[in-house]
Amino acid sequence: NSMQEEIKWEEMNTKDCDLLLVAYGTAARVSKKAINVAKEKNLSLGIFRPITLYPFPYIQLKDVIQNKKIKNILVVEMSMGQMIEDVKLAVEGEAPVGFYGRTGGVMPKVDEIIEKAESMLKVNTLKGVL
Incomplete structure (x- = not known):
């Protein structure tokens, strides 16, 4: 299917993570930093970053969740939650x-992501x- 060929995503630190962050754009960059800071607190976070939002990588996210036995997912966005429904559909x-989520152009903060x-x-x- 040509639409499936257009889908791009990346995953990082998903093996044996306590919680999977799903984020794109600026929120993904901050989430990647949170992964490193969380390690210092003995908290293992992974990230699934959709690079294309349409078509959304439903199958790829579902595969990561099943294959890596993900038990918790946190969607991090700079919005009111436009991506969360896509994530729930995939899960x-x-x-x-x-x-x-943060709105008004306010970036999520590393410590707030870790606290959440x-x-x-x-x-x-x-x-x-669990």
């Missing part, structure tokens, strides 16, 4: 999907999701 209920990831992991552990 098909395989893992809880959280959201962290830690909070999500704590809540999901208490709920017995």
Whole structure:
């Protein structure tokens, strides 16, 4: 299928990560920095970065989630959550999907991403999701 050939994405640090960040653009750059800072806190974060948003890499994201046994997903955006529905469609209920967004051109901060990831992991552990 020619549309499938147009899809581009990258993944980083997805093997054995505690939580997968899904982010694109500037939010992805900040998320990559958060991965390195989180390591210092013994928190393993991975990232799935859609490079093309249309068509969205549904199959590729689902494969990463299944093959790497991802248990938690946090969508990081500089918006009100335009990508989260695409992520939920790709995940098909395989893992809880959280959201962290900033609007008005405000960039997400590394420490805020890490705090949201830690909070999500704590809540999901208490709920017995993990």
